Amino acid sequence: MAPRPTVNRRQAVERPVRASRIAKTKKEQAIKVPSDELEAAVNDQVLEPVYGAPPAWSEGRQQLCDAIPWFRCTQGAMYHSEGFCYGFLIDADGGSRTYIDEEIIITRIGGCCTKDSGGNLTLEKNQDPDNALVQSIIASQNSRLAVGLVIGSKNKILNRDLPHRYNIMDWFRVTNVWYEKIGQKHGVKVRFEKLNLAEKSWWAAKDSLPLVPLDERDFETKPETLKCEKCSTESVRLYEDGWMCLDPGCVDFWKIENASPPAELTFNPDFLSFRSRPDPAIQPHYSLVPDLLSTLDENAADVSTSRIAWKGIVCPMCFKCIRRTFWQGWKCDDDSIGEGSAKSCPFQKFMNMNPVSLRVVLDHFELAPIKRAIVFDRKFSIPEIDDNTFFPYRKLTYKLDGVGSITHFVSNKTINSRANGPDDLFINLQRGDLGLKRFRLQSSLVAGTLTSHFAVNYGMPYKYVVSVDSKGFDEAPNDMLQALGRLSWATEKAVISSGDKYLPPNELLTLGYFEEMKIGFHDDGESSLGPSIATLSLGAKATMFVRMKYKYFNGSTRRAEPKQIGTLLQDDPVLKDCMFEDERRTLKEEFDAGEISQDEYDHSRRALSMGRKGKEAPVTIKMELHHGDLVVMHGENLQKYYEHSVVPESKLRFALTARYIKPDHVDAREIQKGQFSLAPDQIYDGK
Template sequence: MSTITSETIRTPGITTMTPKRAREADPDLGIASRTRSRFSAVMSSSTPVPAMMPVISDEPDMDHDDDYELVDEDDESIIVIDADEAVPQTPLVNSAKPVTVGYPPVWAYKRQSLCSALPYFDAYQSGMYHKYGKPHGILIDQAASKRDLMLEQVVITTVGGGRDLDEAGNRVRLVDQRESNSLQCIRAALDHHYPLVIIAGIENPTTRVKVPFPYSILGIFHVTDLWQETVLAPTGQIAQWVFRLEKVDLNRPSWWAPANDPTANTYVPGQYVASIKQCATCGEASKQIFSAGWACLNKKACRDYFNFGFLVDVDALTYSNDFLCERTAFTHTADTQLPALVPELPLSPNGVDTFGTEKEYFNGIVCRLCGCCSRRKSWARWVCENPGCAFKCEGKILPIPTEIIHRENADFRASRRRSLVDPVVKIKMHGRDVGGFSTDIYYLPNDAGKIIGSLTIMRANEVICARPGGPDDMFTALQGEDLHLERNPALRAGGKREILTKHFAKNWGAKYKFGVTVASTGFEEAPDTILRATQRLRWAGERAIEKTVESFDENEDPGRDVLPSEFIQFNEMLSIGYFRDGKISYHDDGEKELGPTVATLSLGSPSVMSIRPKNRSGIQPRGNVSSRREKPAVIRFNLYHGDMVVMHGTQIHRFYEHQVIPQGKRRYALTCRYIRPELMQDEADRVAAVQKGRMPRRAEIFAYHGDMSTSGITTSVPSAMSIASAPVMSSGNIMQPIPAPTSPPTQATNTAQGNAQDFINLTAWFNDNPAAANYFAQNMPRNFIPILIALLYRLSNPLQNFIGGNQD
């Protein structure tokens, strides 16, 4: 008897059946009633065209081979892939099979989309997702055992794990399958009637049909049987665990039935019953599952295990008709909760506990129009990954008040997470105050111990952060912009195992190939905050080089030969946004066109930055065991809102790599570089780099000259008026007006001590505001004695700033 009638689904195959019609055929999969979210979903009025057949990778998908361990998440936000590493298309194993009668309620092109959108299958590496001893979903893809089956209501499959590589490189089982977590989970599912979701991979050879997408959700199943059976392995006969699942709802038609035989293999409980016999040897009861006859399946305790009473070819055994056609009514227990195949869209952020960048908003969603699992690729929204579908869901990002950011930073500071400096890092200088920033400089050696670069950390304080146009204002402004931040492929671009970065990025100015080349927008069109930050980083870059070179000279370090002492004006910025739990894993910035200086401004949540030697760098950090694949960090430090880090020296990127892990709700990193157009292969790229990398004239009003010593003395931000009227001087490779100076520190007290402090303040201030010093020299009355003294002092003691102790 069949439960599918031609009434139910008339149109066979995905080419003629739209997703909407598929839902009508299967109303439980409808979406309207499930959508509680207050997100605004943008849907096209017309029903989307069903997706095109996707590009299929030939990459071995070892889903069913892995031990079904819960692998929490990918950790692959690194930037390492070239797009041309994308795996090529291969013929489908199922291409000659009939198409399906229907269309899956939920499906995905990419494994990452599947895992990020479905709470019942958050397993990037293994074929089973289980949590707290309960299995939630299994993916049956490439690897399968000989007798595995995927029928319309029944699936038979082997418990994963315990396979080894044979001589030909195939994954095979060579010994009796051992007890594993996965096995325990399946046993628990059988005993406690836990439902689980089955996902069919497109390369699954056990299907009777051509599955339409790389990953297609079949539906909710329950485990009816679990047994051990003997199979032939290269090592001889071995025992493996096999389990049988049945659809929970036997009345609903199966979309994956063959279009040419839609009612095949559909039965109801009681129609067929597999016989059960008690073993005369061990007394245990076993079902008859093979057509060849009955055998005891008690491998553990019966010497007659798998004894049919006559010789059988174990390889040729098939399951009995009664066993395949038997149906078991699903019994709910107190524990039973059927998963929603289409999960809810996340609720809108409320601006109290949630602001739109928490973990739940980083997850993917299932498209409300076509069922396509879609990753959160854009900072601002979800966009259906089916190119034939117009569904979008705006991801509201509410502004986080700077008070919350300051609290996050203060809490992290209070947690006293220790920084680390390995003695391999030869010299450490500490400048107590560079333009108001408490500054550390680390010098990094190569494998021969020669200094190849410096790392300057410039720490902002609350006064600096609160200045008009300072980090607080920049953070607030960035939150209000649509910067078009996007996640890009980090691994296996284009393949079904593609992994996107865990951060969202947008490039400005010259094109920068950061792993994958991403489109860049010229500085001319950049928002003010991007220009403002670029100016601030320019100042930081200039100061960092100045201080680096000064102390090289003082120490007569040979490093000065490899480090350029001139600052080259930046022509590129990579703006990165991080949600909570976002990160950028170890990478270097060393594309071949990279100039010597890389400077980053941190805004928002605090973060931890680590630098480690590359595996093949030849640098041996303390305690490093050479056989370890990855070397430990040699420098680790915390970065707070408003801090800047300058890496100077191209070779740093040959020997070291860095990672940054944010520690809060929302963080931006704005990183400027100089990209050498002359090293670009393509003429059009060279021209575009020069054009897009040019700072527009309006950027001049954001010129930055450091903040005053922060002992409570305020300085004003130069106004556009004062800049416009200032004389023009040449600096670096752009024409730059001399900035109107920020106010010099006024006398704090009238005591001798106060005068001395003022003098030091003034000196420090002029040290870090050379343009301002010039300006005063040209424009102020001659009797402005302290300024002249300060200028003299500046000439006589250029290392004045390098005093003081260590700070975080």
């Protein structure tokens, strides 16, 4: 029998491969493409079909990160956590001298980059050994931890027609981590080698050669490694063009025989073709494609609202990563982006939502509180306490000078346990389908981020924080109207005590929080809302934080660049406890009195902030919201100047918030949605 050729080379490399950013077809491999034709070459590329299909995929980054535990990073190429690299994305820009074939990937590790005018990432500082990404990739290599790889469809180096935006590849081992000179800086590169060499990769070209069996592979031949004469560091020979010392601390770093290497380098075929002997000790930490659903016993108490149960899953029918957008579970065709094969996937998994009992979320359920004992932390505002006017509620009032007030009606066991009271509402809201869903945040750092809570809106449309489709109050279940009765009572009592006119609510937003869900700092809206907003808390305890908005605290908007000053406030209200309160007040008085010009006013204000980093305002009000408590925020400018966030504890909480939406901000056809009349047993008497 004729001897076989060197098998690894037949698999991966048959001729020298130029290490470039340009994707090349097999025929073009040694052809140099001028850089000004780069864009056109990439666009005109004829992509080859792939051999198989990815084990899981996603059209959105958020969906991918939610479902795949080894890739929970919505930005950057590397997912690292607690000092290890678990997952890596190969997408548009792998940097210069990138390489991909069926089993090998050579790429930079990402980080320390900015985008140049052409949209390419360039290193803006050296990547040193203390960099977290560098440490993580080395830690994974040293502890023989397999790394999961994902390939994005913007990758043009592989030259394959990838089926989806993000495609799970397989587990890889880290075989080499080294430094290269990239522009004027040094950055870290990595060579990944597919762990399972016994199975053909799905991303191989459809007409590619069959896989070389393991027992015919050469695991002995390794690329040449030489010791530097200057620093004694051993470095592997990466490029055909010549050996280079890869220690960035050495005077001979990145030089071929004392000279800079050519701009375009050709990979050393031995570096591409060597394969590591299978090693059973190299294992991943996670499953490549987790089957989360098989582990969720929906009949077990409280599983359906636990943290793990609102992670994304991989659709068992079409393998798409899907997020839990519905209160009851996952629906494959709901979380689709663009056209995709899964648009019509019928998979849906709605869980048995066994009601979570109050016993589970309230430590002191039945035992307390008969009267809630409250300890106030002197770091925050201390409220006025009134135990009499609205007995059995304790009324706590926080005053925000010249802005408004926050009234906290503290509930107790007697109030909560009355018929149609908070205890009943908490259980009843869990029966049936209220239509609670997670929506996309309108503005978020990463596009497509979902809220960390479920929402449903009744009454007038409320579109400030999330775009929630509103249902009319005529469709609202009795429990919502019972809650609306309480909220109307609380609003009226809080507003009338402050001497203002009471406007009955015409909108009710219900938020549902599972374990570890929350709502970050936001305001409820300025121009479209009336001055009063009332919330009823049900279930788990939560903490509400109130702070001044950044621009009112600092006197200017956030700066685009650290050295710049943001835009100064046109009309600075100089709120109590803002930065440079005294100076800003004096300047404002001088300006209002015509003693200084606009230029002088702005110049002096800029001088105050010069050289100072803007910062978030400290929290001024911190409230513990318990089951049955009612909170009313009141004041024309409260939502303009202040923002709030709420962080619940335990496994289930509802917040029902009633607002007055100004009818002139609502489409005339929607106005009737906000009309309601309460039946006698839905009107609340404060007991």
